[in-house]
Structure formats: C-alpha cells, structure tokens
Amino acid sequence: MAIAKIHAIKSTVAKSIEYITNPDKTIMPNGTQLVSSFNCATETAAIEFDLTRRMALEMTGDYTNTGRANNLAYHMIQSFDINDNDKVTPDQIHKLGIEFAEKFLKGKYEYVIATHIDKKHVHNHIIFNAVSFRDYKKFRSQPYKTVAKMREINDLICEENNLSVIKSKGRGKSYKEWMVSKEGLSWFQIIQNKIDETIPKCTSYDEFKKFLLADGFYIKEGKHIAFKTPDETQTRYIRGKRIGDNYTKTAIEQRIAKNLNKEKYVIDQKFIYKKLSSGYLLSMPKSEQYLYLASDNLAIESDKKYHIFDKTLTAKSMLLGDNLISIYSSDSTDLNRESKILKSNGNEEIPIEDYIKDRQIKNREQLHKLADAASYSRKQGVVYYSDFAIKIDALSRQAYDTKHKLIDLDKKVIEFKNIGKLILSYEKLKAVADDYSKLKFSRFTRRKFENKYGNELASYEYVMSELKQLSIDPNKVNKSDIVALIKSNDEKIKLLETEAQQINDVIERLREAQSIINEYVLSDISDRPIALKKEKNTEIEKY
Structure with a gap:
C-alpha cells in the first residue's frame, strides 16, 4: 500500500529540511544522494522560503487574511508498501515523489524532496513553502479534503506503476459519497453498472459514448478514459482503470466488438442505389427518397452480400418532411418502436422493408444538439465538413505557439521574481543587520539578538551574496518599479493562460460539434455546406 500524510511547520523550517536531507538517510551505496528541490537550492531553501514570504508581503500587503498565517511550510510524507521493494528502486521512488509533488503543488510552491532509504520501507519527505511564489497566496490545508486529494494523486501514480494501493475505508470521501457508498451505491459502482448495462446494447464505441452521454454521464478521453456520473457533487472524473480491468477504453472496445455478430442483417443488393465516397444510398420501397448508410456500417462478406452490423444506425437518420426514416436493430428498445422488428439469426436474409419504418420524431433533444453544433461551427468559420479538420489543425498550432510563449515568459518571470525578492527583502533585512552591527561587543547581548533575529x-547574508554575484546595487533600484514590473508580468501570464484556455475550449467544442454532426446527419456531408434550414409549418430543423 502507499500512504500520504501532511502536517504544518510553524517555526523550524531549517531544522526540518536539515532532518529530511540527512546524508545518513538519503545517500545510496553508489554515492548518489536522493535529494532534489524546485525553484530553490537545497542548502538555502529555508532562507528562500522566507524571502518569498517577504516578497508576498510587499506585493499584496498582510497575507494573514488567507488563514493559517503562522504556518511557514508543510511537510508531506509519501510511504510505499515494503512488499513493493522488489518492484521499484529507491531512485524510482524519488522520481515518483517528484511526480507527486508536481501534480499536488502544480508548480506554485518551492519545495525540497528527500528519499529516505535507511529503513526497510523506502519513503519520501517533501517540505514546501506555505506561500506561493507565483500568486503569493498561502496554501490552505483543509481537514480530510487535502489528504483525500493527496491520496487520489498518490493512488493514481501507484496504479500507473503497478504498485500497491490502499483502499480507502471512508475517510477522505465527501459526505454524500460516503452515504451512497454505505448504501452500496458509490460513484464507482454507479459508473460500473452503467457501463455493464450499456455495452450489450452497442456494436461500436461511438454508440457506447452516445448512450452514456444521453443519460447524463460524462466521458473524458486522453491517455486514459475517465467517467463522471450526472451527480453534480461528483467534481472529479474516475478513470476506467480504477473501476477495473474491464473498464479501460481497450477493454470496453473489445467487449463491444463481441456484439457485432449478434446484430447482423443482410441487405438485398437490389436496394443499393448508388455508392458514394463515404457510404451508400439505399432506395426506399414505395418511395422516391433514398436512405444514406455510411461505409462504416456495412461489410461485404464472402457471400458477396451487404451486411449491416453496426447498431449506431439507430441514431443516424434522414428527415423526410415531418417523418424520420431509420434502420433499427432487433433489440433497440430504447427507441420505443411501435412495430416489432424481425430478428436475424446468422446470415438469414431479411427484406429491407421489414426493418425500415417511418416514425415521427420524438426525441427533439438530438435536433437541438444538432442545431447548436451547426450554429457554433458556422460562427467559427466552419462552412464545409472538411473545414473541421482545417480549423482544428490551425487552432492546435495556435494553441501550441501560445503554450510555448507561456512557457518562455514563465521562465523569465520566475527568474525576475527570484531577483525581485532579493531586492524587495533587502531594506528590512539591512535594518536588522545594521542594528546588530551597532551592538556593543558583548557575547550575551549578541547571542540574545542572534536568537531573536537569527x-x-x-x-541578509544570503541576499547580499546573491546581489553581489548579480552585480546589482539594491540602493540604486526603485522598489516601486520592481513591484510594478512583477505585477505587469503576472498580468501577461494571466492573459496568455486565458488565451490558451479559450483556444482549447474552442477546439474541444468544435470536436464535439463534429462528432454530433457526424453522428446524426445522414448525407454525404464531406462535400456539402453545413447550414441549417427551417421547414415550413414544422419545428423540425434539418441539414
């Protein structure tokens, strides 16, 4: 199991850092010391923490209103199961500790991390400044919530590295989750049950997502798929892997693939009217209209017959006046069909007219989603379906450029802040040093002063040494100019962060719009404009 703990440091930052960096506890047999730091030097970390606090005071005024003003730093401990010693080396544990610190502190706080190897259970100590060098705010440690967040990050890191994870017994959960868990209905179980009941209805991954989204669930895709229930009190996504091995994206796709042979129909070739670039037009019995079927939904097997195998057809449709023509699968009960559809066993041929049925549109939610998707796409300059790829590619390049501008500016801002905190701290520290130098030569008097102002x-000695190396005379620098420049740079950072977020939001919405249009529109949309028109005397909107 892996355990994470935290406690506040109120006065002995230097001694605490000295303890965790003890060479007897941190040096490996090969001579490597497992000690690292972020935005500070290990040897002077306590002093640099103090200078950051002083700069925060100069930049924002009295920061006691943020709470817990007497906490100078925080000490976190990250422990690993002794049974995992054969799975991971001390050096790897040190790197996992750095990963944990980066994810938990988000690059806002200076810290020192040390890995102790003097015991059988290798563990990490992390001491971080209570004041952020980025926004000058104090870290707020909240009972249960802070520890719960630490454990969540720690558990994910352990899972990704095949290390043991301790199962929570209830502490760290919200009250509502604790209650539903007590009743046997935790968020994990709700998501698990929903996935299990949805998969048998699907023959494609896209359809699986459609069903979950329609029921109010949320899906986040990236390196790992994650889910969230419709419950607004659930603020964080849960990775499928955490639910179980059968709930990763790969496992879900494999489970869905097993459904393909269960929902197979054969189309008589005489109904294939025309092959298009992305699908087929099917002639409609007793009608001059045609039904579009995407190539992804057809397979030509060894008998040279066209087989419908994808139940996503239930969601794809074509508007004909006030009616909707769809192809239905045998057990799509969620559509509330009024007529019974013949079932197919294996390759038994079923005439297309037996499972094509006119039906009044009952679910207008899909149409509203379609209208919103088209409207937003047009506002972003997407006129043709092919414009989606062009627009998203251009925005992705813009997001990349903005991200790197932000990274470059952030590095410069951090460097300037590190110089700025030397200059902003100089005046008050010099006053203390001057008072010390004026003391009469008395061992008792000096020792008393040192104990109070050590x-x-x-x-002060550190500041003077650093300024000398930088060839900066603090007496020739205007403090007000330094403060103004730091605030100006912080504002530039915020503007770039906002710009980056807005670009990513547009990309995400365009991808969502593309998915909706691709899912609901039955036409050869690759070469026709995306534009909504209103039918006369009807509320139905169509492409």
Missing part, C-alpha cells in the same frame, strides 16, 4: 541575519 533567520533575518542569515537571510
């Missing part, structure tokens, strides 16, 4: 004296 941190300030050490910080």
Whole structure:
C-alpha cells in the first residue's frame, strides 16, 4: 500500500529540511544522494522560503487574511508498501515523489524532496513553502479534503506503476459519497453498472459514448478514459482503470466488438442505389427518397452480400418532411418502436422493408444538439465538413505557439521574481543587520539578538551574496518599479493562460460539434455546406 500524510511547520523550517536531507538517510551505496528541490537550492531553501514570504508581503500587503498565517511550510510524507521493494528502486521512488509533488503543488510552491532509504520501507519527505511564489497566496490545508486529494494523486501514480494501493475505508470521501457508498451505491459502482448495462446494447464505441452521454454521464478521453456520473457533487472524473480491468477504453472496445455478430442483417443488393465516397444510398420501397448508410456500417462478406452490423444506425437518420426514416436493430428498445422488428439469426436474409419504418420524431433533444453544433461551427468559420479538420489543425498550432510563449515568459518571470525578492527583502533585512552591527561587543547581548533575529541575519547574508554575484546595487533600484514590473508580468501570464484556455475550449467544442454532426446527419456531408434550414409549418430543423 502507499500512504500520504501532511502536517504544518510553524517555526523550524531549517531544522526540518536539515532532518529530511540527512546524508545518513538519503545517500545510496553508489554515492548518489536522493535529494532534489524546485525553484530553490537545497542548502538555502529555508532562507528562500522566507524571502518569498517577504516578497508576498510587499506585493499584496498582510497575507494573514488567507488563514493559517503562522504556518511557514508543510511537510508531506509519501510511504510505499515494503512488499513493493522488489518492484521499484529507491531512485524510482524519488522520481515518483517528484511526480507527486508536481501534480499536488502544480508548480506554485518551492519545495525540497528527500528519499529516505535507511529503513526497510523506502519513503519520501517533501517540505514546501506555505506561500506561493507565483500568486503569493498561502496554501490552505483543509481537514480530510487535502489528504483525500493527496491520496487520489498518490493512488493514481501507484496504479500507473503497478504498485500497491490502499483502499480507502471512508475517510477522505465527501459526505454524500460516503452515504451512497454505505448504501452500496458509490460513484464507482454507479459508473460500473452503467457501463455493464450499456455495452450489450452497442456494436461500436461511438454508440457506447452516445448512450452514456444521453443519460447524463460524462466521458473524458486522453491517455486514459475517465467517467463522471450526472451527480453534480461528483467534481472529479474516475478513470476506467480504477473501476477495473474491464473498464479501460481497450477493454470496453473489445467487449463491444463481441456484439457485432449478434446484430447482423443482410441487405438485398437490389436496394443499393448508388455508392458514394463515404457510404451508400439505399432506395426506399414505395418511395422516391433514398436512405444514406455510411461505409462504416456495412461489410461485404464472402457471400458477396451487404451486411449491416453496426447498431449506431439507430441514431443516424434522414428527415423526410415531418417523418424520420431509420434502420433499427432487433433489440433497440430504447427507441420505443411501435412495430416489432424481425430478428436475424446468422446470415438469414431479411427484406429491407421489414426493418425500415417511418416514425415521427420524438426525441427533439438530438435536433437541438444538432442545431447548436451547426450554429457554433458556422460562427467559427466552419462552412464545409472538411473545414473541421482545417480549423482544428490551425487552432492546435495556435494553441501550441501560445503554450510555448507561456512557457518562455514563465521562465523569465520566475527568474525576475527570484531577483525581485532579493531586492524587495533587502531594506528590512539591512535594518536588522545594521542594528546588530551597532551592538556593543558583548557575547550575551549578541547571542540574545542572534536568537531573536537569527533567520533575518542569515537571510541578509544570503541576499547580499546573491546581489553581489548579480552585480546589482539594491540602493540604486526603485522598489516601486520592481513591484510594478512583477505585477505587469503576472498580468501577461494571466492573459496568455486565458488565451490558451479559450483556444482549447474552442477546439474541444468544435470536436464535439463534429462528432454530433457526424453522428446524426445522414448525407454525404464531406462535400456539402453545413447550414441549417427551417421547414415550413414544422419545428423540425434539418441539414
């Protein structure tokens, strides 16, 4: 199992850092010391923490209103199961600790991390500043919530590295989740049950997503698929892998693939009117209209007959006046069909007229989604379906450029802040040093002063040493100019972050719109404009 703990440090930051970086506990047999730091030097971390606090005071005024003003730093401990020692090396555990610190602190706080190898259970110690060097806000440790977040991150890291994970017994959960868990209805179980009941209805991954989204569930795709229930109190997604091995994207696709042979129909070739670039037009019995069927939904097997094998056809449709023509599968009960559809066993041929049925549109939600998707796409300059790829590609390049501008500016801002905190701290630290130098030569008097202002004296020596190396005379620098420049740079960072977020939001919405249009529109949309028109005397909108 892996365990994460946290407690506040109120006065002994230097001693705490000295303890966790003890060479007897951190140096490996090969001489490598498992100690690292972020935006500070290990040897002077306590002083740099103090300078950041002083700069925050200069930049924002009294920061006690953020709460817990007497907490100078926080000490986290990340422990691993002794039974995992054969799975991971101390050096790897150190890297996992850095990953944990980066994900938990999000690059906002200076920290020192040390891996202790003097015990059988290798573990990490992380001490981080209570004040952020980015936004000057103090870290707020909240009972249960903070530990729950730590455990969530730690568990994910352990799962990804095949390490043991301790199962929570209830603490760290929200009250509502604890209650539903007590009743046997945790979010994990709700998602698991929903996936299990949905998969048998599907013959494609896209259809699986459609069913879950229609029922109010949320899906996030990336390196790992994750789910969220319709419950608004569930704020974080749950990875499928955490639910079980059968709930990863690959496993879900494999489970769905087994359904293909269960829903297979044969189309008589005489109904194939025309082959298009992306599908087929089927002639409609007793009608001059045609039904479009995407190539993805047809397979030509060894008997040279066209086999419908994808139940996503239930969601794809063509508008004919006030009616909707669809192809239905045998057990699509969710569509509330009024007539019974013949079932197919194996390759038994069923005339197309037996399972094509006119039906009044009952689900207008799909049409509203379609209208919103088309409207938003047009506003973004997407006129033709092929424009989606062009627009998304252009925005992706723009997002990439903005991201790297942000990275470059952020590096420069951090460097300037590190210089700025030296200059902004200089005046008050110098006053303490001047008072010390004026003391009469008395061992008792000096020792008393050192005991009271030892941190300030050490910080002053550090500041003077750093400024000398940088060839900066703090007496010739205007503090107000430094503060104004730091605030200006922070504002530039915020603007770039906002710009990057807006671009990514547009990309996400365009992809969603593309998916909706691709799912619901039955036409050869690759070469026709995307435009909505209103039918006369009807509320139905169509492409």
